[in-house]
Amino acid sequence: MKKEISYIQIENAIGGNQDWFLDPFMHGGGCGAVTACDICIYLARERGLHSLYPFDAKQLTKKDYVHFSKRMKPFLHPRWQGIDTLDLYLSGIRAYWESVGCDKLEANGLLGTVSVEEAETAVRRQIDEGMPIPYLLLKHESPSFRDYVWHWFNLTGYEESGGEFYVKAVTYGEFQWLNLKELWDTGYEKKGGMILVNFLSR
Secondary structure, three states: OEEEOOOOEEOOEEOOOHHHOOOHHHHHHOHHHHHHHHHHHHHHHHHOOHHHOOOOOOOOOHHHHHHHHHHHOOOOOOOOOOOOOHHHHHHHHHHHHHHOOOOOEEEEEEEOOOOHHHHHHHHHHHHHOOOOEEEEEOOOOOHHHHHHOOEEEEEEEEEEEOOEEEEEEEEOOEEEEEEHHHHHOOOOOOOOEEEEEEEOOO
8 A cells, every 4th residue: 555645846856955055054954944844835735824835835946945944944943953852843833833823733743752553553644634744863773774864854655565664755855765664763762753743623
């Protein structure tokens, strides 16, 4: 079984790319802001939450994206240790939503200390609902994940094949399919986790 979100495309890139940023702090540590920018654009385009993105969500350009990242920076700005906890991310994205008058969303964290089975269930639910998932990976003992260490990226799909569960990770304008069990089992005590965004029930 395979399920993917119809994710945003900016010119030839899948999602945003912090390499586009001229601000040296955002260029080196803007990954958290990128995931938030992508989700806001996606929700503006797919769910009609136009206040989340001040430009045209159906005609995306790198120029507009970079301008948007400057608006997001005060809420999810790089720090010395990065945005290295789910709580830091949650406070930032909630504050941005409040600043633009969006009261239709909620966000909660799923810590990397829960079981991989619980993580799989959350991924299925979010993707089935058409909602991207910001994912924080801190350290990882496997060198195969070195490009994702101390990094935020979005999950935009899942696939169950041969008894394994894979997730589609989007970062730097590209994607890669990763084994969630291997990704989740970092081998370190300090964990990252996932941000679960949903519509508030009225």
